[in-house]
Amino acid sequence: MTRRQTSHGPRHTSGPDIVEPAPPLSPREIFKRFWPHARPYRWFIWLTLPFIVLAPAIDTARIWLFKVLVDEVLVPREFGPFWWIALSYVGLTLLAAALVVGDSYLAKWVGGKFVLSLRTLLFRHLQGLSLDFFERRPLGDMISRLTSDVAAIESFVLSGVGNTLAYVLRIVYFAGALFYIQWVLALMSLIVAPLFWFVPRHFARVIRHASREKRRRSGSISSVAEESFSNAQVVQAYNRQDAEIDRFERENLGNFEAHMMSARAKALSAPLVSLFGVTCGLMVIGIGIWMLSEGRLTLGELLVFLSFLGSLYSPIRGLGQLGTSIYAASAAAERIAEFLDEQPSVLDRPTSRSLKLVRGLIEFENVCFRYPRVPQNALTDVTFRVEPGETLALVGPSGAGKSTIAKLLSRFYDPTGGAIRLDSHDLRDLRLHALREHIAVLLQEALVFDATVRENIAYGRPNATDEEIVRAAKAADAHEFIAALPNGYETVVGQKGRRLSGGQRQRIAIARAMIRDAPILILDEPTSDLDPESGHRILEPLRRLMSGRTTIIISHNLITVREATTILVLKEGRVIEQGTHVDLVTRDGTYAALYRLCQDHDAATTISWSALGPRRQVAP
Numbered sequence: 125m126t127r128r129q130t131s132h133g134p135r136h137t138s139g140p141d142i143v144e145p146a147p148p149l150s151p152r153e154i155f156k157r158f159w160p161h162a163r164p165y166r167w168f169i170w171l172t173l174p175f176i177v178l179a180p181a182i183d184t185a186r187i188w189l190f191k192v193l194v195d196e197v198l199v200p201r202e203f204g205p206f207w208w209i210a211l212s213y214v215g216l217t218l219l220a221a222a223l224v225v226g227d228s229y230l231a232k233w234v235g236g237k238f239v240l241s242l243r244t245l246l247f248r249h250l251q252g253l254s255l256d257f258f259e260r261r262p263l264g265d266m267i268s269r270l271t272s273d274v275a276a277i278e279s280f281v282l283s284g285v286g287n288t289l290a291y292v293l294r295i296v297y298f299a300g301a302l303f304y305i306q307w308v309l310a311l312m313s314l315i316v317a318p319l320f321w322f323v324p325r326h327f328a329r330v331i332r333h334a335s336r337e338k339r340r341r342s343g344s345i346s347s348v349a350e351e352s353f354s355n356a357q358v359v360q361a362y363n364r365q366d367a368e369i370d371r372f373e374r375e376n377l378g379n380f381e382a383h384m385m386s387a388r389a390k391a392l393s394a395p396l397v398s399l400f401g402v403t404c405g406l407m408v409i410g411i412g413i414w415m416l417s418e419g420r421l422t423l424g425e426l427l428v429f430l431s432f433l434g435s436l437y438s439p440i441r442g443l444g445q446l447g448t449s450i451y452a453a454s455a456a457a458e459r460i461a462e463f464l465d466e467q468p469s470v471l472d473r474p475t476s477r478s479l480k481l482v483r484g485l486i487e488f489e490n491v492c493f494r495y496p497r498v499p500q501n502a503l504t505d506v507t508f509r510v511e512p513g514e515t516l517a518l519v520g521p522s523g524a525g526k527s528t529i530a531k532l533l534s535r536f537y538d539p540t541g542g543a544i545r546l547d548s549h550d551l552r553d554l555r556l557h558a559l560r561e562h563i564a565v566l567l568q569e570a571l572v573f574d575a576t577v578r579e580n581i582a583y584g585r586p587n588a589t590d591e592e593i594v595r596a597a598k599a600a601d602a603h604e605f606i607a608a609l610p611n612g613y614e615t616v617v618g619q620k621g622r623r624l625s626g627g628q629r630q631r632i633a634i635a636r637a638m639i640r641d642a643p644i645l646i647l648d649e650p651t652s653d654l655d656p657e658s659g660h661r662i663l664e665p666l667r668r669l670m671s672g673r674t675t676i677i678i679s680h681n682l683i684t685v686r687e688a689t690t691i692l693v694l695k696e697g698r699v700i701e702q703g704t705h706v707d708l709v710t711r712d713g714t715y716a717a718l719y720r721l722c723q724d725h726d727a728a729t730t731i732s733w734s735a736l737g738p739r740r741q742v743a744p
């Protein structure tokens with residue numbers, strides 16, 4: 125058994141691995157895991173069984189007809205039987221062709237169905253995983269597994285079983301015919317048969333390793349391409365095209381070397397195999413001629429013996445090579461299995477319940493949080509309480525943990541310590557789906573889909589009517605610019621909304637949050653991408669949105685912050701100040717200092733943390 129090979133392939137492709145190798149599995153384990161997915165298609169094996177059984181039988185009969193032709197027509201020079209031999213031959217050929225057509229069509233259908241269902245299953249599984257998985261895995265590699273790796277497994281499960289059966293049957297039929305013709309000769313010629321099997325096996329280790337490397341590299345290739353293209357603007361602005369090409373080429377080179385590694389193994393094994401074949405064939409011819417002269421074999425029998433022998437080698441070799449295609453498929457299967465083994469880090473408990481009506485009381489109690497695989501805490505001992513309908517403003521320098529609080533409240537992660545409660549229920553006791561039904565989020569990055577403006581707004585509530593969509597757009601101060609778009613609400617915004625400006629994207633995201641009409645609102649810098657004037661204009665719609673809902677707003681806009689019921693000042697994951705605007709100003713701490721700085725700058729409405737930094741750039 126091949127154990128885990130830790131060397132990650134070609135040496136001179138330096139740098140960290142973009143895609144880590146998947147944990148290795150033995151073919152038996154893989155079969156055990158994926159065969160159940162083929163369960164709905166097992167009937168196919170039974171249905172194709174007649175094809176698999178009949179096809180080699182027809183081949184045997186066709187070869188046998190050749191013997192009849194030699195012994196009954198050619199040697200006695202008699203034309204009589206020729207017609208029925210010819211007719212049978214044509215008949216058998218037609219039958220064989222029909223079988224091949226039926227069999228390959230069925231195999232394609234079933235293989236396609238299997239891939240379809242496994243791919244959907246994998247996609248559904250990935251949709252169920254928590255955010256940390258998506259923050260950890262390169263996108264291109266995920267797509268590569270979802271597309272080409274899934275397709276590669278098919279040959280393992282269904283066609284693999286079919287082919288094995290077909291090869292075995294062919295061997296049984298042809299070997300049977302050999303023994304029927306001349307058992308001594310048959311025994312002698314089959315002595316070398318096991319070699320056909322051992323030679324490829326000898327190279328299996330290399331081929332297996334190469335297969336894994338190939339799959340891993342194709343994941344890396346997709347990852348580099350995906351990242352490079354989606355960051356095209358940065359690549360071009362910084363003239364990094366050549367570096368990107370290098371990176372891409374490096375991964376391709378790794379893939380190429382893996383290909384060559386398996387090609388070398390295959391190329392070495394092929395001549396060895398044919399050498400055995402030729403030696404064996406010559407030996408049989410020699411002994412056969414002797415038997416012919418002794419009268420123990422007719423000419424037709426000898427010819428047909430050689431013919432069967434020749435046909436026998438191909439399924440034997442096929443069986444040997446099946447090993448290599450199984451390795452290729454299992455390398456793909458390992459990558460799929462790795463994803464299927466991923467469990468969501470945030471899970472519903474069996475006892476989780478859903479809340480029909482939510483008042484919107486939010487409590488954080490001594491919440492600590494550390495991102496997976498990160499040594500230090502992102503949040504330490506965060507405690508606060510927001511009464512229903514009130515607004516909590518989170519302020520603090522970049523990296524203080526504001527967005528992290530928002531993520532915890534939507535339960536993208538569970539806190540590592542302490543508790544978060546909604547209406548006095550611990551979030552972990554609520555059904556995830558139900559919890560998120562009650563929350564509308566506006567993310568720091570306004571994410572939109574490559575769809576129409578209407579669809580993007582309706583994403584917040586799929587059954588929203590057209591009037592509701594327009595109302596939400598108007599409230600988000602987006603109606604005007606949407607109406608001016610070439611196709612109005614039907615304009616397609618491009619992938620990631622690239623055809624819109626940052627502010628326009630943000631207003632669509634606000635409209636999406638508005639239409640959701642949820643009792644809890646999380647706004648992560650709703651005005652950050654807007655110019656001061658639009659930012660100002662959006663304040664009124666935001667106020668309307670926030671009224672009557674429990675809101676957590678992360679903002680650098682002083683007006684918004686000042687109006688909040690409570691202000692929480694965060695620094696390095698800790699709450700350093702907490703209170704109303706008036707409280708905090710009179711307390712004369714960090715917030716008061718910031719506020720005073722803004723006041724000094726007359727019209728300034730944006731809190732500037734850098735001004736408080738160690739090097740004061742702003743003159744008092």
Ligand SMILES: Nc1ncnc2c1ncn2[C@@H]1O[C@H](COP(=O)(O)OP(=O)(O)OP(=O)(O)O)[C@@H](O)[C@H]1O
Pocket residue numbers: 259495496498502520521522523524525526527528529568
């Ligand atoms: N997915 C993640 N994995 C690991 N660490 C993370 C992740 N997201 C954020 N962090 C870290 O957690 C800390 C808090 O990040 P957070 O996004 O909450 O900051 P923030 O206050 O929202 O900052 P900003 O104002 O810049 O948006 C940072 O040190 C950041 O590096």
Ligand SMILES: [Mg+2]
Pocket residue numbers: 526527528568648
């Ligand atoms: Mg943030």
